[in-house]
Amino acid sequence: MSFEIEVDFCPAYELVNSLNAYLSKQDRKSIDLGKRWYDEVSQTLTAEFKAYLGDLKPDMTKGLEHLIYSCPGKRSEQSFLKWMDDQSFQNIYDILQPYDTKILNTLKERIHDWEFVLKEWHKQYFSKIDSRILIGLEQKAAQIKNDSKLYSPEEVFEEVTNGMRQSPNDKLKTIRLIPQYHLSPINRSHYYQNYEEMFVCFFACDVIPLKAGEPSPRLMRKMRCLSEEMRMKLLYYMSVQERTFNELLNYSGLAKSTLHHHLVVLRGAGLISLEISEPNNKYFLRADAIHQLTAELGDFFLLQEASK
Known part of the structure; x- marks a missing residue:
């Protein structure tokens, strides 16, 4: 269901x-x-x-x-x-x-x-606070409402959260999506102790307009991720097949808190997907995000060239 x-x-x-x-x-x-x-x-x-x-x-x-x-x-x-x-x-x-x-x-x-x-x-x-924040979040909510009429719930959830996947199950009935700015690029989600029918997710939004010559936060997150050696190794390991947190822990040799931070950064950049599943969540490379990086870089530099 x-x-x-x-x-x-x-x-x-x-x-x-x-x-x-x-x-x-x-x-x-x-x-x-x-x-x-x-x-x-x-x-x-x-x-x-x-x-x-x-x-x-x-x-x-x-x-x-x-x-x-x-x-x-x-x-x-x-x-x-x-x-x-x-x-x-x-x-x-x-x-x-x-x-x-x-x-x-x-x-x-x-x-x-x-x-x-x-x-x-x-x-x-x-x-x-800057009034553009609340205006942008309201506009984003309206956009997602429209998208939810055109695409499946699974597709909307993955796109909005930059890679989170939730498989349908017999208990979950509703995912409530709430746009947020201050914690970007983190998506904060909540399962509830006694109420398994509802999943609430505060999804990250970039709402402040860019200045001329300024790269997007989305592009910069990807570039920062790929400049760190351990994250590159983790991406390679996840490109082979889906991995659980414990598998990534054993592979990397990192402390749990350090690995968690790397995964948060990778998810914030949209480079990996998180599949919410029992008993263990699974992480894997978002190949499309890697392929899009070249296009995003090209668009940025071509835009600057066109503005001269």
């Missing part, structure tokens, strides 16, 4: 994604915004708020995607925060209970953090 694609976007999602980008130390090396963005944002935050953020648990935003989805209206960051203020503890509990009972044990503490942190993050950072 195949799944359905549901595309959703509102500014409140990016409010949370931008906070995740700031809080996630492990992703700082992998996202395009990187440490420079983190340092620049840190300089604009008050000392008290930075200290508060430093004490938060990494998963503090878990569950917010379901509250945002349940919020009525256009779900701007302000309207979502107002709506959440108006909800009783029991209402929030009932919304989250079907998905993951683990977070319910600390729900009161989470709600306290959510109410304070999201308001302050919006005040001190998110309200000042």
Whole structure:
């Protein structure tokens, strides 16, 4: 049985994604915004708020995607925060209970953090972001909605996520796709403890228009990947056949965290596919992405030549 694609976007999602980008130390090396963005944002935050953020648990935003989805209206960051203020503890509990009972044990503490942190993050950072980000994400959502009418759910999911594959199964009914900018090129996806019918994926988008003579982020990610010897070796190993994480671990001799970082970078560049399967996910080379690289380089240099 195949799944359905549901595309959703509102500014409140990016409010949370931008906070995740700031809080996630492990992703700082992998996202395009990187440490420079983190340092620049840190300089604009008050000392008290930075200290508060430093004490938060990494998963503090878990569950917010379901509250945002349940919020009525256009779900701007302000309207979502107002709506959440108006909800009783029991209402929030009932919304989250079907998905993951683990977070319910600390729900009161989470709600306290959510109410304070999201308001302050919006005040001190998110309200000042480039307006083109939210406009671009809304346009991307509209484009994917249109594509979902023309292509199969499997094709849309793989294209949007730059290589993730999800085989249909008897349990999964819906994949909810939400465009995001701040964590690009990472695609963040969530399976839920008690709700196997839903898979939520925040997919990466490049939404800031390029300046004249500027290579695309997509092209630069590929070039950076191919300049690293171990990634070239991993690509070669995956070009022969599909590989599990443990097979890649044994082949490379790397620590798990180091291998994970390499795979995140390779996936972000669109050079490998990830097939979500039980009991082990599988990775393999996206041959089309390698073939397209020559064309992308040619298009870039020809465009510069034509502009002279």
